[in-house]
Amino acid sequence: MSSPISIAVIGGGPAGLMAAEVLAAAGQAVTVFDAKPSVGRKFLLAGKGGLNLTHSEPLEPFVGRFGARAAQIAPLLRGFDVDALRAWAAALGVDTFVGTSGRVFPKDLKAAPLLRAWLQRLRAAGVKFAMRHRWTGWTDDGALRFDTPDGERLVTPRATLLALGGASWPQLGSDGAWAPWLAARGVDVAPLQPANCGFDVGPTAAHAGGPGWSERFATEFAGQPVKPVALETAGFAARPGEFVITASGIEGSLVYAASAALREQIARDGSAKLHLDLLPQLTPERVLADVKHPRGSRSLSSHLKSRLHLSPLKLGLLHELLTREQMLDAPTLAAALKHLPLTLHAARPVAEAISTAGGVRFEALTDGLMLRALPGVFVAGEMLDWEAPTGGYLLTACFASGRAAAQGLLATL
Ligand SMILES: Cc1cc2nc3c(=O)[nH]c(=O)nc-3n(C[C@H](O)[C@H](O)[C@H](O)COP(=O)(O)OP(=O)(O)OC[C@H]3O[C@@H](n4cnc5c(N)ncnc54)[C@H](O)[C@@H]3O)c2cc1C
Numbered sequence: 001m002s003s004p005i006s007i008a009v010i011g012g013g014p015a016g017l018m019a020a021e022v023l024a025a026a027g028q029a030v031t032v033f034d035a036k037p038s039v040g041r042k043f044l045l046a047g048k049g050g051l052n053l054t055h056s057e058p059l060e061p062f063v064g065r066f067g068a069r070a071a072q073i074a075p076l077l078r079g080f081d082v083d084a085l086r087a088w089a090a091a092l093g094v095d096t097f098v099g100t101s102g103r104v105f106p107k108d109l110k111a112a113p114l115l116r117a118w119l120q121r122l123r124a125a126g127v128k129f130a131m132r133h134r135w136t137g138w139t140d141d142g143a144l145r146f147d148t149p150d151g152e153r154l155v156t157p158r159a160t161l162l163a164l165g166g167a168s169w170p171q172l173g174s175d176g177a178w179a180p181w182l183a184a185r186g187v188d189v190a191p192l193q194p195a196n197c198g199f200d201v202g203p204t205a206a207h208a209g210g211p212g213w214s215e216r217f218a219t220e221f222a223g224q225p226v227k228p229v230a231l232e233t234a235g236f237a238a239r240p241g242e243f244v245i246t247a248s249g250i251e252g253s254l255v256y257a258a259s260a261a262l263r264e265q266i267a268r269d270g271s272a273k274l275h276l277d278l279l280p281q282l283t284p285e286r287v288l289a290d291v292k293h294p295r296g297s298r299s300l301s302s303h304l305k306s307r308l309h310l311s312p313l314k315l316g317l318l319h320e321l322l323t324r325e326q327m328l329d330a331p332t333l334a335a336a337l338k339h340l341p342l343t344l345h346a347a348r349p350v351a352e353a354i355s356t357a358g359g360v361r362f363e364a365l366t367d368g369l370m371l372r373a374l375p376g377v378f379v380a381g382e383m384l385d386w387e388a389p390t391g392g393y394l395l396t397a398c399f400a401s402g403r404a405a406a407q408g409l410l411a412t413l
Pocket of ligand 1: 010011012013014015016033034035036039040041042043045046047049050051052053054133134135136163164165166168169172173174175176177178353354355380381382383391392393394395396398
């Protein structure tokens with residue numbers, strides 16, 4: 001069966017829904033196709049973490065978060081900036097606030113009310129939704145092919161907008177299966193890689209056969225936060241924050257922030273090295289003086305605990321990462337407390353990551369986000385080749401690119 005559809009938006013995440021909104025507002029007949037039974041599943045998951053919609057910092061530092069892609073992201077954000085995004089949410093009945101870190105959240109910290117109001121408005125504007133439609137590419141004569149519960153459906157729209165997401169959390173719908181299909185059609189696609197991801201450690205002094213922590217350390221500390229702490233690595237200046245110990249490594253906000261630098265080191269050198277400051281509030285001199293302070297009959301652990309208030313987890317990290325000789329040499333131990341080396345062996349798989357690096361390269365696109373190799377096909381959202389840290393940058397770029405691609409599409413009609 002082949003049905004005429006005016007404009008097909010494939011992928012009902014934030015980018016696809018925003019594109020559908022712009023297209024419907026311009027009077028186009030739009031159908032949003034999605035593989036899942038409902039749209040916006042990853043958006044709803046983001047709501048579990050408070051839904052960090054965007055960031056209040058000025059445009060220049062904001063686009064700087066996109067690193068090598070800042071120049072390509074800047075025009076998208078000029079078309080839909082932080083104020084526009086906040087006004088858009090307010091028009092849906094969702095007021096936002098700026099947190100102490102500058103991050104912007106809905107007042108109720110939830111995604112569901114926003115998504116519900118948005119879908120209602122989209123339906124009222126005439127947007128149709130075709131769920132359980134998994135796009136699988138094109139037929140030889142250019143029709144879109146969908147796997148549906150009723151068998152294959154072919155659709156021949158006037159134009160197509162792809163907003164299929166990256167490859168993280170595939171259980172929510174975006175599985176990156178599109179990457180080889182587009183590449184086979186001559187589209188330049190950078191390999192999909194984990195971004196804002198965790199890492200496996202190893203080898204460690206206590207588990208020289210690594211990777212991973214020693215069983216004793218993992219059993220005792222997996223799931224616990226390391227805080228306060230500062231982390232630095234090549235290409236990432238020392239930054240205070242916190243992260244979490246996992247069964248085989250580390251994850252959490254500070255690790256995500258450093259993840260691009262760490263991933264690149266691993267790709268280049270086979271492993272990455274970072275340094276931790278376990279006592280960021282104390283000077284090296286003070287730490288050395290406390291470590292050297294006579295401890296009488298006390299064990300080294302209780303000495304460090306009482307003089308430096310080291311938590312069991314931070315003590316555990318020292319025992320995991322230093323040899324016995326290093327632990328017993330006061331200057332070496334004091335230096336390690338301020339600059340503890342940790343080797344990372346691999347990034348966790350993209351399926352577990354918060355977001356995806358890589359995707360359709362901007363060089364493969366016109367300014368209106370149309371694929372040069374496939375005229376009439378537009379691309380938006382996380383399937384584009386950009387990456388950014390957490391902080392609201394990801395959703396902002398998805399919304400902004402959804403709008404830009406829809407406007408690019410309208411300009412060609
Ligand atoms: C745990 C978690 C928390 C996050 N928190 C935040 C946050 O607080 N702030 C922030 O800015 N970002 C956050 N993000 C990132 C943000 O959610 C994503 O960047 C964003 O959802 C990507 O939007 P998108 O529209 O490009 O793709 P997606 O939201 O992934 O949507 C893609 C859609 O395409 C559909 N699809 C995929 N392939 C096909 C196919 N072949 N056929 C049909 N349909 C298909 C999928 O089912 C899906 O509905 C978080 C991510 C995760 C995993």
